[in-house]
Amino acid sequence: RMREAFRLAEEEKPGAVHLELPEDIAAEQTDALPIPRSLHRRPLAEHVAIEAAVEKLQNARNPILVIGAGANRKMTAKVLKQLIDKTGIPFITTQMGKGVVDERHPRFLGNAALSSGDFVHRAVEAADLIINIGHDVIEKPPFFMVRGGTEVIHINFRSAEVDAVYFPQVEVIGDIANAVWQISEALTDTSHWDFTRLLAIREANEAQIAEGGDDNRFPVYPQRLVADIRRVLPSEGIVALDNGIYKIWFARNYKAHKPNTVLLDNALATMGAGLPSAMAAHLVHPDRPVISVCGDGGFMMNSQELETAVRLGMHITVVILRDDGYGMIRWKQANMGFTDFGL
The missing domain is CATH 3.40.50.1220 (TPP-binding domain)
Structure with a gap:
């Protein structure tokens, strides 16, 4: 099972594998050795x-x-x-x-x-x-x-x-x-x-993004916040996004200079990921600046991880965008004509 877990983790798509053992088996000793790394390559297209x-x-x-x-x-x-x-x-x-x-x-x-x-x-x-x-x-x-x-x-x-x-x-x-x-x-x-x-079309898009980046209104315009964070972060700096309406503005307006410098989840898009993913990024790249951007709802779901970050001496910045609600759901429900309730 351990060998299979490693094989799955390294195949396409690479990622985490969860392996759970009963406590008595997990406590047992073994003299088994890992098998050598496979030399297999991904097949080539016809x-x-x-x-x-x-x-x-x-x-x-x-x-x-x-x-x-x-x-x-x-x-x-x-x-x-x-x-x-x-x-x-x-x-x-x-x-x-x-x-x-x-x-x-x-x-x-x-x-x-x-x-x-x-x-x-x-x-x-x-x-x-x-x-x-x-x-x-x-x-x-x-x-x-x-x-x-x-x-x-x-x-x-x-x-x-x-x-x-x-x-x-x-x-x-x-x-x-x-x-x-x-x-x-x-x-x-x-x-x-x-x-x-x-x-x-590209020129029109670039002009629209630049225009929002200098907007001085208060509360802060999302496009302005994105532009400000892009201005202060170096190319290798990492932005870890929680899930909320701001994620769309970062995906759309924040220009990533290098791979894996904008961490977001556009799959199940579970709330609460922003702070833990920033902490993981810091563990992998302790010398790079890391900023986590969360909504108040998403931050609330994993705010206790601040204790872990402080205990481990992690130097990460957390930006919390407060609108006292679940903004993306509010936006979606307003578009569908529903009344604003319970958000």
Whole structure:
């Protein structure tokens, strides 16, 4: 079981494994030794799939990249930047794909933080081909497909989970970094690509973000808070977000310079994660500045962890945004016409 736990933890998607033993067994001694580390590599995508993706890209006029959490691997980030620099193809990120490629890049169009109607969604609508890289359906897709609409290339470790709003025409399954590298190498003439419309949308988005960053109203405007924290944190500084309406503003307006510098959960999005994830980030990177941003509701759920942070001498900053309520639920219920009660 221990060996299996390590294997699962290191496979795609890497992550924590919970192994629980009865107390009497957990107390037993053993002379068993760990087995040597496996030399297995992730399988590579088939040539047929690579060729199909390249053909789609060669025939496109204004393709767009969507970068998700699965692309957050060192080699994948490297080859993605090489592809973007080589071809000039614009890219957007999902919330959990932030920082895979430096978001100060001139081809970064924005983050899919809002559900619909934002500049990013206009850019996706203007594209004639979507290359979806490492996107996990546990995050809702930043675009919704319709039959006969924009075609999608799915590049991921696993095949697509097809449903009513996501059914890619080409699937490239295997090691993402290798697949992106192969596609980049096979692309020849892309001079017919035209990103005039996409880059015009980018400029509008950049102007709107800059405008909110200087807003002096009180109580503090969320966009101003995001801009202020970005100004004071170095590129390697870490922002750990709890779950609330401010998470959308950070995902949308806070430009991540490096991978894993914006920690957020866009899956089950459980409240209370902000302070503990900041503490974990400090344990891994004790020399980097770490800021946790929480709402009053989210902070309340794990405020007792302050005792742990103080006892361990952790130098982290916690910003609490107080609106005396559950802001995201209030916003959602107001949009649905419900009365404000119990929030």
